[in-house]
Amino acid sequence: MATVKGGSSKDGKGKKPHKNKPTSKKYSHYSGATKKKKTCPRCGPGNFLADHKTRLYCGKCHYTEFTDKS
Ligand SMILES: [Zn+2]
Numbered sequence: 001m002a003t004v005k006g007g008s009s010k011d012g013k014g015k016k017p018h019k020n021k022p023t024s025k026k027y028s029h030y031s032g033a034t035k036k037k038k039t040c041p042r043c044g045p046g047n048f049l050a051d052h053k054t055r056l057y058c059g060k061c062h063y064t065e066f067t068d069k070s
Pocket residue numbers: 040041042043044047058059060061062063
């Protein structure tokens with residue numbers, strides 16, 4: 001690889017301007033006072049359960065809570 005190193009390139013392929021990315025999905029659950037998402041009883045607050053059709057699932061400790069509404 002004998003290509004030109006360094007950030008100053010004229011074709012604009014160097015550094016990208018920093019964009020403010022939206023924070024991780026996890027933290028979107030915190031926004032507002034609405035605590036709709038269930039947290040994992042094993043992992044504690046901060047670990048939200050994934051909302052599936054019939055169950056809530058913790059990807060960390062594999063805790064599963066069934067939400068059978070029938
Ligand atoms: Zn868990």
